[in-house]
Structures are given as C-alpha cells and as structure tokens.
Amino acid sequence: GNSVTQMEGPVTLSEEAFLTINCTYTATGYPSLFWYVQYPGEGLQLLLKATKADDKGSNKGFEATYRKETTSFHLEKGSVQVSDSAVYFCALRKSSNTGKLIFGQGTTLQVKP
Amino acid sequence: NAGVTQTPKFQVLKTGQSMTLQCAQDMNHNSMYWYRQDPGMGLRLIYYSASEGTTDKGEVPNGYNVSRLNKREFSLRLESAAPSQTSVYFCASSVTGQMIRDEQFFGPGTRLTVL
Numbered sequence: 354g355n356s357v358t359q360m361e362g363p364v365t366l367s368e369e370a371f372l373t374i375n376c377t378y379t380a381t382g383y384p385s386l387f388w389y390v391q392y393p394g395e396g397l398q399l400l401l402k403a404t405k406a407d408d409k410g411s412n413k414g415f416e417a418t419y420r421k422e423t424t425s426f427h428l429e430k431g432s433v434q435v436s437d438s439a440v441y442f443c444a445l446r447k448s449s450n451t452g453k454l455i456f457g458q459g460t461t462l463q464v465k466p
Numbered sequence: 467n468a469g470v471t472q473t474p475k476f477q478v479l480k481t482g483q484s485m486t487l488q489c490a491q492d493m494n495h496n497s498m499y500w501y502r503q504d505p506g507m508g509l510r511l512i513y514y515s516a517s518e519g520t521t522d523k524g525e526v527p528n529g530y531n532v533s534r535l536n537k538r539e540f541s542l543r544l545e546s547a548a549p550s551q552t553s554v555y556f557c558a559s560s561v562t563g564q565m566i567r568d569e570q571f572f573g574p575g576t577r578l579t580v581l
Contacts, residue, residue, distance in 0.1 A: 357508075389572075397509075397558075399571075442508060453514060454509075458508040459508050
C-alpha cells in the first residue's frame with residue numbers, strides 16, 4: 354500500500370544549525386509530495402510541494418527535492434530559527450485517487466536560542 | 467476570508483454521548499475532508515466529500531458519520547462517543563479532489579476528549 358515514513362523526533366537544534374528531516378515514501382505511479390508545518394495550537398499549513406521527479410519545492414528557506422530513484426523527499430534548511438519550532442509532516446497524494454493525502458507520523462523540531 | 471473554520475475548539479464528552487463537529491469554508495472549494503490526529507500516527511482520513519452531495523469513507527470511518535450540508539459546510543457526527551475517539555480533529559478543503567497539485571487548506575482543529 355501507499356505510505357510515508359519520517360524520521361522520529363523530537364529533533365533538537367541550536368539556532369542557526371542546519372536542518373534535515375528525512376522522509377521516504379512508498380507509492381505506485383507518480384504521486385505529488387508535500388511538506389506541511391503545524392505550529393503550536395494551530396492547524397496544518399502547506400510549507401512546500403513537488404509534483405514530479407527532480408522538482409524542488411522551496412519556501413521560507415526550506416527546500417525539498419523529489420527523488421524518485423530513492424523514493425525520498427527530505428526537508429532541509431540551512432539555518433534554523435527559534436520560530437521554526439513546530440511539527441513537520443511529510444505527505445503524498447496519489448495521481449489516481451480523489452485528493453486524499455497520506456501523512457507521515459510527523460517530526461517535532463525544537464530550536465533553542 | 468476566514469478560510470476553514472471549525473467549532474467547537476475544545477470539547478469533553480462522556481462515553482456514549484453524541485456530538486457534531488462543524489466545519490465551514492469560504493473559499494468556494496468543491497472538496498472537503500475530515501482527519502483525526504493521534505500522537506505518533508500523523509493524520510488519518512475519516513471521511514471526505516469530493517463534491518457537494520457526495521461523501522466517501524476514508525481510512526478510519528468506523529464510529530463516525532458525515533453530512534455535506536451544502537458547498538460550504540461539512541459536519542462530522544459521533545453518535546455514541548468512545549474513549550478511543552479522543553483525538554484532535556481537523557477539517558480541510560481543496561479546490562477539487564481531482565488535481566494532484568491541489569493544496570488542502572486546514573482548519574485550526576477541535577480537541578475532543580471522551581471520558
């Protein structure tokens with residue numbers, strides 16, 4: 354079946370450190386891939402997305418590249434800030450279904466000053 | 467625009483009680499979704515509505531019913547609440563359910579506790 358696996362958290366970093374959150378997926382066909390962010394007490398917000406192989410999604414200093422050969426979509430940021438502390442969800446959306454998203458379990462990021 | 471709104475924000479129920487979670491969107495979206503979020507499990511789809519007048523089961527529909535009241539509103543009902551339904555519930559909407567590029571917009575969530 355279709356699934357998304359993220360690295361377990363929490364991830365704790367100091368401000369200005371480099372961030373990588375790993376995400377791998379299993380799916381048939383050519384899904385779209387997404388990163389959502391959930392700040393404390395809020396709903397999910399789309400952070401970035403990629404719709405085909407080798408696409409790079411980017412937003413707010415975050416980047417992720419759709420790697421079909423390794424079925425991965427790792428999230429990276431060169432220099433994290435305290436305000437980036439949140440839960441990050443990787444998700445896929447199959448090309449053949451009616452819009453349903455399949456989420457990973459989420460990774461909590463804590464950035465300390 | 468308010469986006470996606472949900473009521474209530476918090477609710478405590480006793481086992482066996484019923485309640486309805488309300489969701490509304492003002493973006494003229496066709497598709498709407500209900501998810502539940504449990505620790506360590508990400509979000510799981512309960513029900514969705516690809517368009518007004520249609521609803522379909524998602525991954526975890528047991529114990530829930532939904533109503534797509536009109537294009538704007540999509541409610542989730544617990545007929546007889548159980549402690550296993552303690553969770554945070556999110557409503558979402560998207561322009562259509564057919565384009566894989568479509569972004570889903572999420573509401574702020576309802577935190578439900580069943581005692």
